[in-house]
Amino acid sequence: MGTFQIEGGHQLQGKIQPQGAKNEALQILCAVLLTSEEVIINNIPDIIDVNKLISLLDNLGVKIQKLGKGSYSFKSDELNLDYLQSEQFKKDGSGLRGSIMIVGPLLARFGKGYIPKPGGDKIGRRRLDTHFEGFINLGASFRYNKEERFYGVEAPNGLKGKYMLLEEASVTGTANIVMAAVMAEGTTTIYNAACEPYLQQLCKMLNSMGAKISGVGSNLLVIEGVTALSGCEHTILPDMIEIGSWIGLAAMTKSEITITNVNWEMLGLIPTTFKKLGITIERRGDDIFIPAHNEGYEVQSFIDGSIMNISDAPWPGFTPDLLSIILVVATQARGSVLIHQKMFESRLFFVDKLIDMGAKIILCDPHRATVIGHDFHSSLKATTMSSPDIRAGISLLIAALSAKGTSTIHNIEQIDRGYEDIEARLKSIGAKIERID
Numbered sequence: 001m002g003t004f005q006i007e008g009g010h011q012l013q014g015k016i017q018p019q020g021a022k023n024e025a026l027q028i029l030c031a032v033l034l035t036s037e038e039v040i041i042n043n044i045p046d047i048i049d050v051n052k053l054i055s056l057l058d059n060l061g062v063k064i065q066k067l068g069k070g071s072y073s074f075k076s077d078e079l080n081l082d083y084l085q086s087e088q089f090k091k092d093g094s095g096l097r098g099s100i101m102i103v104g105p106l107l108a109r110f111g112k113g114y115i116p117k118p119g120g121d122k123i124g125r126r127r128l129d130t131h132f133e134g135f136i137n138l139g140a141s142f143r144y145n146k147e148e149r150f151y152g153v154e155a156p157n158g159l160k161g162k163y164m165l166l167e168e169a170s171v172t173g174t175a176n177i178v179m180a181a182v183m184a185e186g187t188t189t190i191y192n193a194a195c196e197p198y199l200q201q202l203c204k205m206l207n208s209m210g211a212k213i214s215g216v217g218s219n220l221l222v223i224e225g226v227t228a229l230s231g232c233e234h235t236i237l238p239d240m241i242e243i244g245s246w247i248g249l250a251a252m253t254k255s256e257i258t259i260t261n262v263n264w265e266m267l268g269l270i271p272t273t274f275k276k277l278g279i280t281i282e283r284r285g286d287d288i289f290i291p292a293h294n295e296g297y298e299v300q301s302f303i304d305g306s307i308m309n310i311s312d313a314p315w316p317g318f319t320p321d322l323l324s325i326i327l328v329v330a331t332q333a334r335g336s337v338l339i340h341q342k343m344f345e346s347r348l349f350f351v352d353k354l355i356d357m358g359a360k361i362i363l364c365d366p367h368r369a370t371v372i373g374h375d376f377h378s379s380l381k382a383t384t385m386s387s388p389d390i391r392a393g394i395s396l397l398i399a400a401l402s403a404k405g406t407s408t409i410h411n412i413e414q415i416d417r418g419y420e421d422i423e424a425r426l427k428s429i430g431a432k433i434e435r436i437d
C-alpha cells in the first residue's frame with residue numbers, strides 16, 4: 001500500500017499539462033481489437049488502469065510496440081482467444097472497470113466475448129445490464145456463471161442491427177454496444193446513448209477506420225454496419241477530470257496556475273460549474289488561467305436567491321467524477337452549497353475524513369452533503385487518511401495541500417489508477433509531496 005506525505009499550506013505556481021484522458025484511453029484501447037490492421041494511438045496516459053489494460057491486450061496476443069512517450073502501435077492480427085478461458089484472464093479482467101469494453105469488439109469480430117466481473121472504483125452498485133441487454137438486442141446469447149462471476153456472450157452467426165432504447169445512458173455500456181454494432185449486419189440505432197467526449201472520440205476513431213456512425217455527440221447514434229474495419233491513428237484528448245482537479249487545486253491553495261492545452265470546446269459544463277463556487281477561470285487561447293484567489297471565492301446563488309445546488313447528470317450534464325473535487329473546494333468557499341451525487345451511492349462517504357480535518361459538512365444521506373464553507377477563516381488540519389477511490393483520493397490530496405501541517409495519505413494506488421506521475425507534476429509547481437513507500 002503506497003503512501004504520500006504532504007506538507008500543506010503552501011501556495012503553488014506554474015503551468016501544468018493535463019495527461020491524456022483515462023476514460024477515453026480505456027475505450028480506444030479496446031477498439032484496437034476490431035481490426036487486424038495496425039492502430040497507432042497517441043497521448044496514452046501512463047497510469048495503472050491503462051497499463052493493466054495494455055497488459056491484458058498483450059496477454060490476448062495483440063502485438064504492441066511503444067513508439068515514444070504515450071504513443072503505441074497495436075496489431076490484433078493473431079489473437080490467442082484461448083486466453084479468455086484462462087485463470088490469468090480472470091485475474092486481468094477483474095482488475096479494472098474498463099476491461100468490460102473488450103467484450104463488444106470481440107463479439108463483433110469473433111462472435112464471442114467473455115469477461116469476469118470487472119473491477120474499478122467501489123463507489124456503489126455498478127451494473128452491467130445495459131451492456132448485455134445491448135448485445136442481446138443485436139442477437140447474441142448471454143450466460144452468467146454466478147459462482148465464478150463470469151459473463152459470456154456468443155453470436156456464432158453474426159450480429160444483426162436493431163433499434164434500441166437504453167435504460168441508462170451508460171458510458172462504458174454505450175461504447176461496448178457501439179463497438180459491437182459497427183460490424184453488425186444492417187442498421188443499429190441507439191437512443192439514450194451516452195455522449196461524453198470519450199464516446200465522441202471513440203466514434204470519430206471508428207469512423208476513421210471505416211465505420212459508419214452518425215449522430216456523434218448526441219444521444220441518438222445510427223450505425224450502418226460494415227464488413228471490416230481498417231487501421232488508423234488516433235490521439236487521445238486531455239483528461240477533463242484532471243483539468244477539473246487542477247482548477248480545484250488552484251482555488252483551494254490560492255495558487256496561480258495555468259492549465260495548458262485543455263481542448264476547451266470539449267469541457268462542457270466543467271468551467272461553468274467551478275465558476276458557481278466563485279472561482280475565476282480565464283480562457284487564454286486553449287489554456288486555462290486560474291489567478292491566485294487571495295481574497296477567497298464566493299458561492300453564487302440561484303436567480304431566486306435559493307441555496308446553490310451542484311449535482312451530476314449524464315453528459316452534457318456535469319460529470320459525477322468531479323463532484324468529490326467540487327465538494328472539497330466548497331469547504332473553503334464563502335457560502336454554502338448542497339452537493340447531490342445522483343449516480344453513485346457510496347461516493348460521498350469520504351467526507352468523514354474532511355470533517356476530521358475540520359471541514360463543516362453535513363452528510364444528509366448517501367447521495368447528498370451540505371457544505372458550509374470556511375472562507376479561509378480557519379484552515380483544514382493535517383491528518384492521516386486513506387484514499388477510498390480515485391476521485392476521493394485526489395480530493396483528499398487537494399485538502400492536504402491546503403491544510404496546515406503534514407498529512408499522510410495511504411492507499412495512493414487509487415490515485416495512481418488515474419493520475420500520471422502525480423508527485424513529480426505537483427512538485428514542478430511547488431507542492432511539497434513525497435511518496436514514502
Ligand SMILES: CC(=O)N[C@H]1[C@@H](OP(=O)(O)OP(=O)(O)OC[C@H]2O[C@@H](n3ccc(=O)[nH]c3=O)[C@H](O)[C@@H]2O)O[C@H](CO)[C@@H](O)[C@@H]1O
Pocket residue numbers: 023026097098124125126127167168169170171172173314319320321342343344
Ligand atoms: C471507465 C469509465 O469510463 N468509467 C466511467 C463510467 O463508468 P460506467 O460506464 O461504469 O458508468 P455508467 O455510465 O454505466 O453508470 C454509472 C452509474 O450511474 C448510474 N446512471 C447512469 C446513467 C444514467 O442515465 N443514470 C444513472 O443513474 C448507473 O446506474 C451507475 O450506477 O461512467 C461513469 C459515469 O459518468 C464515471 O463515473 C466513470 O468514471
Ligand SMILES: C=C(OP(=O)(O)O)C(=O)O
Pocket residue numbers: 022023049096097098119120121122321390391418
Ligand atoms: C470511477 C472512475 O473510474 P472507474 O470507472 O474506472 O472505476 C473514475 O474515473 O472516476
